[in-house]
Amino acid sequence: MLPLHTVVLNKYVAFLRASWTDGIEVSDRRLTDGDFRAVREAIQTGATSIDIYNVSFSEGYFEGFCSLMAALQGNVLEDVRFCGTALQQSDVLHISGAFRDSKHLQKLEFVACDVDGWGVTHLAGNLPRYPSLREFSLVRSRGDIDWYELFRALPLEQLERLTLSHHSFGPHTVAMLARELGKRGAPELQTLVLNDVDMCDEGLDALAQALPSCPKIKCLLMSSNNLGQGSLDALGKVLQQCPTLQQLGLFRNRFTDLEALATIVRNHPTLTWFNARRNEMDDEAIERFTKAAPLTNLHLGSS
Numbered sequence: 001m002l003p004l005h006t007v008v009l010n011k012y013v014a015f016l017r018a019s020w021t022d023g024i025e026v027s028d029r030r031l032t033d034g035d036f037r038a039v040r041e042a043i044q045t046g047a048t049s050i051d052i053y054n055v056s057f058s059e060g061y062f063e064g065f066c067s068l069m070a071a072l073q074g075n076v077l078e079d080v081r082f083c084g085t086a087l088q089q090s091d092v093l094h095i096s097g098a099f100r101d102s103k104h105l106q107k108l109e110f111v112a113c114d115v116d117g118w119g120v121t122h123l124a125g126n127l128p129r130y131p132s133l134r135e136f137s138l139v140r141s142r143g144d145i146d147w148y149e150l151f152r153a154l155p156l157e158q159l160e161r162l163t164l165s166h167h168s169f170g171p172h173t174v175a176m177l178a179r180e181l182g183k184r185g186a187p188e189l190q191t192l193v194l195n196d197v198d199m200c201d202e203g204l205d206a207l208a209q210a211l212p213s214c215p216k217i218k219c220l221l222m223s224s225n226n227l228g229q230g231s232l233d234a235l236g237k238v239l240q241q242c243p244t245l246q247q248l249g250l251f252r253n254r255f256t257d258l259e260a261l262a263t264i265v266r267n268h269p270t271l272t273w274f275n276a277r278r279n280e281m282d283d284e285a286i287e288r289f290t291k292a293a294p295l296t297n298l299h300l301g302s303s
Contacts, residue, residue: 036064048104049079066094077102078132081109092119096126105130109137109163116143124153134188137163147173151180159186163193174203178210191219195249199225201234208237217242221249223275228254236264239271246270251299252278258285262292273297 039050080099087095092115099105108127110120120141127133136159138150147169154162164177174197192214199207204227211217220242227235227250239245248271255261258281265274274295281289286300 039065043077046076048076049081049107050077051081052083052085054084062091063094066091066098076104078104079107080105081107081111082113083109083111084113086114087119089116089119089122092122096122099126099130102130102132104132106132107135108133109135109139110141111137111139112142114142117145119143120145121149121153124150127153128155130155131158134159135161135163137161137165137193138167139163140166145169148176151177154180156181156184156186156189158188160188161191161193162186162189163191165193165195165197168196168198170198171200171203171206173197174199175206178203178206182210182213185213187214188216189214190216191221192217193219193221194225195221195251196224199227201227201230204231204238205234208234208241211238211241214242216244218244219247219249220245221247223249223251223253225253229257229260231255232257232260232264235261239264239268244270247273249275250279251275255279256281256285258289259292262289265295266293271295273299275299277301 077099108123108130110123115123120138120143124136127136133155136154138145145167156162174194194207197203199222203225204222220238231253232255239248245268248265253276255276256279258276261276265271272295274293274297276289277299279300281300281302289300290298
């Protein structure tokens with residue numbers, strides 16, 4: 001029999017499965033003592049990732065779950081993702097305890113979680129204790145967040161990917177992040193995802209000034225940010241400051257002058273992927289852009 005690497009727990013069935021994968025998925029159910037035993041066995045046999053989707057933790061069970069992981073000294077969990085889960089302050093403390101001083105944790109994600117500002121700041125404050133952490137994501141959080149404290153706590157010096165999306169915190173907050181990047185630098189950062197944060201022209205201008213502190217940036221995603229013709233100068237600065245950029249995402253913004261946009265992107269030495277779908281462009285403008293900036297992967301149009 002193959003070693004057990006995967007536990008799948010969802011609203012339809014709970015079972016253990018030997019496979020080539022190395023993850024644990026816990027989704028759409030109320031956890032039981034049997035679930036904890038399954039997770040324990042999976043971690044002990046080498047599982048390296050865990051995904052927790054839309055889970056309802058009964059009274060005391062979340063504490064038990066985190067205590068279980070904390071008790072497994074030397075576990076090799078590398079990738080942890082919470083999605084659609086309500087996290088109280090006590091839950092946040094248990095999460096922090098479960099991964100205290102983890103030498104293996106590389107990726108930590110919170111997507112559409114109901115967690116308050118204190119919880120987010122506390123979690124971020126623990127991030128520098130994970131020396132292997134390379135990716136952090138906070139997407140569509142439903143709590144009030146002190147962004148200044150969060151940005152100060154982020155281990156920017158070691159992150160390779162940072163995702164802060166679907167918060168609509170506005171250009172002032174983007175400028176705060178930019179100042180932190182500029183002050184401390186992010187020498188390893190390769191991917192920055194700031195989708196739907198209401199960046200606007202002012203936020204992009206502030207970000208452009210900070211990007212020289214991110215010398216390895218390869219992917220910059222800024223969809224749904226109210227960027228338009230007033231952003232063209234700042235966008236030009238972004239590309240000048242990012243000589244290693246390969247992917248640029250501007251999906252669902254307000255650009256109309258595609259010829260000016262094409263002039264900015266076509267001469268970049270490394271850019272190969274560009275997404276400007278759902279901007280204010282007609283078919284004729286799209287055709288002109290395609291001829292002016294023949295990139296390898298070009299995504300334009302209304303779909």
